[in-house]
Amino acid sequence: MAGVAVSTTINGDNYEYLCQPDETLLDVLRDRLGLTGAKEGCGTGDCGACSVILDNRLVCSCLVLGAEAEGRTIETVEGMAQGDQLHTLQQKFLEHAALQCGICTPGFLIAAKDLLAKNPDPSEEEIRFGLAGNLCRCTGYDKIVRAVQDAATVMKGA
């Protein structure tokens, strides 16, 4: 099967790749581009571990085809820190111990970044519903919600 040529922007950098027509964006990120921050927890859009921001919209990259990225802009967890300066959300996840095993963490960080971009001052309920598409099996979500609350407070003041 012939590959599809794609040119796209990921974390501000231009990428060009060939992918199969049935290949997901998640597989392209992980297997072709070496961006393994996005994880495959289910492959069916139920767990959110593969969350990326596609043209300012939060998506499960397992439900997007690699070919659909043509000409678009993608943000992944690898693009959150600026050099060695962590994003406020990353720092707050560390401070609040909002991760145990950490497999869901990249997806939560991306989903939280998208949430705070659209709603800089969310209530606890808005955070809980905003992150309801991301599954965490370790934490019971308590420390994740607190980390996002704390990050929102810091980011508002910035």
Place this chain on the structure above:
Amino acid sequence: MNFDPRFSGRQFKSVGTRPIRPDGVDKVTGRARYGADFSMAGQLVGRVLRSPHAHARIRGIDTSKAEQLPGVKAVITAADLPDLTNGDAAMFDILDNCMARTKALYDGHAVAAVAAVDARTARQALKLIEVDYEILPHVTDVDEAMQHGAPLINDAIFTEGLEEKPVKPSNVSKRTQYGHGDVHEGFGQADFIVERSFKTEQTHQGYIEPHACVANVSSDGTADLWVCTQGHFVYRQHCAQLLGMEASKLRVTSSEIGGGFGGKTHVWAEPVALALSRKAGRPVKLVMTRDEVFRASGPTSATSIDVKIGARKDGTITAAEATLRYTSGPYAGMWAEIGAMTAFACYRLDNVKTVGYEVLVNRPKTAAYRAPSAPMAAFAVESAVDELAKELGMDAVEFRIKNAAQEGTRSSYGPVYGPIGIGPTLEAAKDHPHMKAPLGKNQGRGMACGFWFNFGGQTCTDLNIGMDGSVSLAVGTVDVGGSRASLSLVAAEELGIDYSQVKAIVADTSSLGYNDMTDGSRGTFSSSMATISAARNAIKILRERAAQTWDIPVDDVVWEKGHAIARGEKYGNLAALSLKEIAAASGKTGGPIAGHSELVADGAGVSFATHICDIEVDPETGSTRVIRYTVVQDAGKAVHPTYVEGQYQGGAAQGIGWALNEEYIYGKDGRLQNAGFLDYRIPVCSDLPMIDTQILEIPNPNHPYGVRGVGETSIVPPLAAIANAVSNAAGVRMTHIPMSPPRILAAIEAEREG
């Protein structure tokens, strides 16, 4: 040097603080490498063909078409994994579960596997494998499997533990019994007796990371395995035995692990990946899909439990009895036995008897899930305890306090308790503001207790001091939730240095001696003990080097706050030598400085918890909402309190999912109908409130810092606590977990119709 593990009350400097974990930055930046994040040059993609039938004889497998597909490099069946288990029945079951031999025993049972150049070719190859099945009658329900005339799953299984050796094979692999006293006599003394039957459905650990590994077998007989596991040393042993390799020639590296909860203590795909790599002569990466994770790995037992408890008017329990039937999948198990041991462990009982039956069914082989078997037993017992308290007219907490086990109590499973936390957790729960908070309409409050043994086990640790005075700590217990942070704290504490000077790693199987798995809540308990021992051995060398430098007897050198100090007035002029100074001079004083430790960490302190929760029930729909949740648990000593809280919260959340929603649903055809996170719904962020925690610290006398395991106990009380809350809210006793809306609605309607 002999290591003294006994508790000594000490003032802590590092232990008990809450620093950021050493593996944290990698995990928030996406750089941490989990099972599927590792690749090798030239690697193939492995895929597994699984039985669509619950029970079928495999008459033949034709792999010829698959082998001819371009890009396919290896196809294997059970013939490529010959039986090398040499009469070891448990290992044979593991082998048969990895690759079905004569029969497929459940929907999802592996029957063949391929390795191909890419995923698409591998998927196509699976479709070209022809399996000739003879479909057999199946059984998936625990009670039906025990009935006379039920389809027989394994004709080599004869019930163990009966007075007379059975002459016919059975779906019950074992009967076990625990207890003491005379329950018949005890019930004779009771003024009130509650007798109930309960059921719980099968759940999955639900780790977000599917099983994943990369196997690389060389033609010289050596191999490497990269894998997400809770126990790489055990995986090495099992894989080496099944593949006919020498253990030391198989190096297993544990990746970062994306959740395990007991589910990554068993091999499934790893021997298959190794066999594929051996046949193909290339590295093979094998990653399960979520569908495979549900159908083939994991699950806990489904259960059916009868409980009978009697008490006098004054609230003293006179007798307690339970019969517990646990599914073990299609192989022999020991799950009901654990349930029988834990069922009444919270209480001080003169007359107690529990009987467990291990029941074979056509479901995946039961695996450990966080305090395996205890939550279901606690659900049944704590529900009956609540009901009995009501009949007596006593407060549920007071009734439990009156009957709680104490130091010196002979436990229902045999041993006599040392200092334990059941009483203190109950007293703390009684005094907790949550207990006094008002409830709204359709809301109910429930509480329950839980017990877990905790485990110690074989542990080996290396502590190496660099010439710059920094310390690398190599442990062999996989870090499932922050243990590198807690073990670094322990090393810093013992050496008297700063946490930032210590870097902990999980070493591979060729770099460190054998370690048992991270299970039984042993990670921080046992590896901290080994770390303390290793640090003390290093301190002995540090003292020797200082003594050598000063040219004084080593017995005159003590170690305090990270420094060697010459003890005695005659050494008044000698300035203390820091660890850094001694390390810097090590090249001239005898070479590298290290502390090594290998031990069996005996004396894991038992753990108790009490949970309180408020649930709102919608009487029209049967839907529920968790309004408030509080966990009180004894940690012995919380090394890193934030991660201890995390364990409490995580266990509670898993218990909430189990209690209210999660279950394996099988069709009449014996096929799993909800093998995905959409239909097997674990709690999401919007389902839960904040989960309040209270850490009690009743020191474990058998650990230098008083540490007890903390990981598992938190999942034991929730099923019962929530069932008690729902029962109080709905006004009807709930006896079947999960309490999904249809079950609650049916119970409410049945009560209305009386």
